[in-house]
Amino acid sequence: MPDTTANGDAPLGPPPKPDALDRAWNRLPKAELHLHLRGAMPVPVFTDLLNQHSVDEILQGVPTLLRRFFQRCENIRPFLAPRAWTPGEVTRLFHYESFEHFLATYAFTGLFFRRTEDLAALVQGVLRALEEQNIVYAEITIALINYLRQGLSLEDIARVLENAAQAGGPVRVQWIVDLVRDLGPRRALRLLDRVIGLKCPSIVGITLGGSENLFPPDLFKKIYARARDCGLRLTVHAGEALGPESVWDAVRLLRAERIGHGVRAAEDAALVRLLAERRLPLEVCLTSNIKTGVVSSYQAHPVRALLEAGVLITISTDDPTFFDTSLAGEFDRLARLGVAEEDIRNILDNGFAFAFLPEEDKRPYREALARAWPGRALRPALGSPPEA
Numbered sequence: 001m002p003d004t005t006a007n008g009d010a011p012l013g014p015p016p017k018p019d020a021l022d023r024a025w026n027r028l029p030k031a032e033l034h035l036h037l038r039g040a041m042p043v044p045v046f047t048d049l050l051n052q053h054s055v056d057e058i059l060q061g062v063p064t065l066l067r068r069f070f071q072r073c074e075n076i077r078p079f080l081a082p083r084a085w086t087p088g089e090v091t092r093l094f095h096y097e098s099f100e101h102f103l104a105t106y107a108f109t110g111l112f113f114r115r116t117e118d119l120a121a122l123v124q125g126v127l128r129a130l131e132e133q134n135i136v137y138a139e140i141t142i143a144l145i146n147y148l149r150q151g152l153s154l155e156d157i158a159r160v161l162e163n164a165a166q167a168g169g170p171v172r173v174q175w176i177v178d179l180v181r182d183l184g185p186r187r188a189l190r191l192l193d194r195v196i197g198l199k200c201p202s203i204v205g206i207t208l209g210g211s212e213n214l215f216p217p218d219l220f221k222k223i224y225a226r227a228r229d230c231g232l233r234l235t236v237h238a239g240e241a242l243g244p245e246s247v248w249d250a251v252r253l254l255r256a257e258r259i260g261h262g263v264r265a266a267e268d269a270a271l272v273r274l275l276a277e278r279r280l281p282l283e284v285c286l287t288s289n290i291k292t293g294v295v296s297s298y299q300a301h302p303v304r305a306l307l308e309a310g311v312l313i314t315i316s317t318d319d320p321t322f323f324d325t326s327l328a329g330e331f332d333r334l335a336r337l338g339v340a341e342e343d344i345r346n347i348l349d350n351g352f353a354f355a356f357l358p359e360e361d362k363r364p365y366r367e368a369l370a371r372a373w374p375g376r377a378l379r380p381a382l383g384s385p386p387e388a
Ligand SMILES: [Zn+2]
Pocket: 034, 036, 209, 237, 260, 318
């Protein structure tokens, strides 16, 4: 991942007030296809965890080097001393200066998921936050390894995920397992086999997050073939830290059906043509790309060029709590970049059309969107997987 400041360049000015977003974007039914569970953690959920667990006890199990790193991060340091916290205070944990501090904050928050009920509280909190934004369908990515390392069992984790998926609430959720490329291909394959053995129907796909530059897609070819053979759907983080070659590999070697980020594909005209021809969508996360330094500003983001070249995209938030954004905010920024209304309607529709759902399950969502935003007919059925 690039090493850069987390503040980014925000030439579009301050984000609009929430009530304006409510009117403009929150009223539309939306899908989130690229959302990391812990990255979406509402601040009150983490406040409860901080108050319920002993930070001293948690830090005892942390290697000295990492503990020292936490000490050096100004945003984390206050939270290393035990006391009772309020959500207002905990908000400050998510204001950090650099990409490294973002990673440290992500690692720090992960230490507090000690019990199955901690994970259940996170899932319920995220679903409530999605409901508030009128996100009616979500594919949430979970890095199982992080919870296994905290001592949770895979079976208990699966039960939490399955319960949330079966609950029949206002947000339909399915799960994508992040096999975390830093595990390396052998351990990732073992984890995949355990996931397959679970027979957990709400786990519908896999992705690979983590250090793309150290663990490029080609290392995981066998794993993707195995997942595909077992009926799992395929997406992968590519073209974020690495350039177009990573997206080429994601398409040709992993046979990914969607590309997580993928925005650096814009550097290669032949690849852009291929993505457009195959209708292989990119899960674009504008603010994330700026905060992680993939692009320097909203204005410099290649999203318009990709759209003009006919590449299909969806819009997501990636880690909204850590990047201080929301799905409504991302659509607002897209509009302020000058993307045409009709394109934005199609992008909203893509969120359902490219979901890892049966076609008959997509239809009601797409019809609801067309009713909520009347206009020219939305494009006919999209979302068939790329040809082999
Ligand atoms: Zn991601």
